Amino acid sequence: MREISAKKIEEAVREMCMDANYNLGEDVVECIKKAKDREDSPTGKAILEDILKNIEIGKNEKLAICQDTGFSVYFVELGEEVKIVDGHYMDAFTEGTRRGYKDGYLRKSIVDDPVISRINTKDNTPPIVYTDIVPGDKIKITMAPKGGGAENMSEVRMLTAAHGIEGVKKFVIERVEKSGGNPCPPVVVGVGIGGTFEKCAMLAKRALFRYPIGSHHPDKKFAEVEEELLEKVNNLGIGPMGLGGRTTALAVHIETFPCHIATMPAAVNINCHAARHKTRVI
Amino acid sequence: MAEIRLQTPLSDESIEKLHIGDKVLLSGVIYTARDAAHKRLVELIKDNKPLPIDIKGQVIYYVGPAPAKPGYAIGPAGPTTSYRMDPYATILHEHGLKASIGKGNRGQEVIEALKKYKGVYLAATGGVAALIAKTIKKAEIVAYEDLGAEAIRRLEVSDFPCIVANDCYGGDLFQEGVKKYKID
Numbered sequence: 069m070r071e072i073s074a075k076k077i078e079e080a081v082r083e084m085c086m087d088a089n090y091n092l093g094e095d096v097v098e099c100i101k102k103a104k105d106r107e108d109s110p111t112g113k114a115i116l117e118d119i120l121k122n123i124e125i126g127k128n129e130k131l132a133i134c135q136d137t138g139f140s141v142y143f144v145e146l147g148e149e150v151k152i153v154d155g156h157y158m159d160a161f162t163e164g165t166r167r168g169y170k171d172g173y174l175r176k177s178i179v180d181d182p183v184i185s186r187i188n189t190k191d192n193t194p195p196i197v198y199t200d201i202v203p204g205d206k207i208k209i210t211m212a213p214k215g216g217g218a219e220n221m222s223e224v225r226m227l228t229a230a231h232g233i234e235g236v237k238k239f240v241i242e243r244v245e246k247s248g249g250n251p252c253p254p255v256v257v258g259v260g261i262g263g264t265f266e267k268c269a270m271l272a273k274r275a276l277f278r279y280p281i282g283s284h285h286p287d288k289k290f291a292e293v294e295e296e297l298l299e300k301v302n303n304l305g306i307g308p309m310g311l312g313g314r315t316t317a318l319a320v321h322i323e324t325f326p327c328h329i330a331t332m333p334a335a336v337n338i339n340c341h342a343a344r345h346k347t348r349v350i
Numbered sequence: 351m352a353e354i355r356l357q358t359p360l361s362d363e364s365i366e367k368l369h370i371g372d373k374v375l376l377s378g379v380i381y382t383a384r385d386a387a388h389k390r391l392v393e394l395i396k397d398n399k400p401l402p403i404d405i406k407g408q409v410i411y412y413v414g415p416a417p418a419k420p421g422y423a424i425g426p427a428g429p430t431t432s433y434r435m436d437p438y439a440t441i442l443h444e445h446g447l448k449a450s451i452g453k454g455n456r457g458q459e460v461i462e463a464l465k466k467y468k469g470v471y472l473a474a475t476g477g478v479a480a481l482i483a484k485t486i487k488k489a490e491i492v493a494y495e496d497l498g499a500e501a502i503r504r505l506e507v508s509d510f511p512c513i514v515a516n517d518c519y520g521g522d523l524f525q526e527g528v529k530k531y532k533i534d
Contacts, residue, residue, distance in 0.1 A: 310528070
């Protein structure tokens with residue numbers, strides 16, 4: 069067994085909260101630059117230029133690129149030969165998040181009960197931590213601050229086999245069209261197909277953080293659907309911030325999983341152009 | 351597409367000059383409010399109680415800024431999605447509000463209210479929060495401090511960039527813009 073201190077995880081989490089909110093991934097920046105060069109709408113082009121200027125300010129001045137510094141979501145691959153010492157696993161994520169959001173001047177956007185009192189927890193906790201146990205003696209952590217505006221435009225639909233791939237395409241296009249300018253386009257569209265009700269939502273979420281942005285599903289059949297959907301979504305004309313243009317989405321990522329003979333669930337999770345995520349291996 | 355410099359507070363005459371697609375550089379005092387603050391403001395109006403801010407001729411910016419780093423007037427402060435404030439917008443315009451700033455399109459009820467009470471909806475670019483914050487010169491909490499990021503702040507802005515998305519003539523830039531670039 070390899071011993072890893074909970075304090076070390078906490079420190080990594082703290083740093084990742086700031087890093088993810090200040091520094092947008094180079095793959096995403098490149099993708100936005102290409103979109104700006106292609107954009108026909110003068111308003112759309114001006115918006116994409118402002119987005120790129122803002123990314124520079126965030127990087128140079130260590131400022132959050134968006135005031136919505138999100139729900140702190142972690143995807144963890146925990147090696148089965150790792151033993152956590154000097155503290156507890158979940159506490160490391162909670163404390164790391166609390167300290168990262170305080171020290172990084174990041175917004176605290178979480179309310180305690182979701183309906184009745186809605187009182188802000190004032191430290192952006194609790195985080196959401198998804199852990200997969202994998203072979204090995206390392207911990208791989210991906211931190212993603214997930215903004216609320218784009219999350220609100222997401223949906224799970226219990227389609228059936230009769231809907232087929234055309235039904236999935238129709239669902240994705242309809243979801244993006246209905247979202248309009250609300251999720252801060254150009255968006256990243258995460259699509260999950262298969263599994264169960266909750267599993268396909270997880271697939272859609274994970275699809276958002278595929279690296280690099282715009283890379284394809286390993287199965288050629290789905291890679292082709294990704295390309296087709298990106299073109300169709302961009303033909304909707306929604307454009308940057310919904311004010312009209314060619315760039316509605318930067319990428320469409322599909323993740324799939326086997327499913328039950330009676331079902332074909334599908335989920336669409338949308339991310340704004342600030343497609344923030346950072347990964348570290350301990 | 352005209353570029354117009356506007357000074358707050360806004361009059362009916364200044365609103366009438368604005369058309370969808372106009373680029374506006376806004377200067378003067380504006381107020382922040384989002385979900386929780388709107389709920390409280392509208393409850394006060396319904397109970398016939400005074401509001402903590404005078405909204406006549408005023409502009410409300412839908413934003414919950416991040417905390418300010420030392421040396422900064424305000425933290426990153428980009429617009430939040432406006433449709434969540436749609437249920438509160440009509441009554442605020444009825445009581446004298448002239449403009450709101452946010453992102454995303456508005457419902458038909460708000461478009462009608464802008465016509466009836468002479469108002470505009472201004473779209474700012476979402477997710478360029480650090481850039482927008484540079485146009486905010488001063489910020490102070492004036493009500494509902496307990497709401498944290500959602501408290502009402504009085505902002506002094508200089509050349510705050512936005513676009514007229516809905517004017518007082520029923521125009522809707524979201525519909526027009528998309529129509530222009532849609533490929534069937």
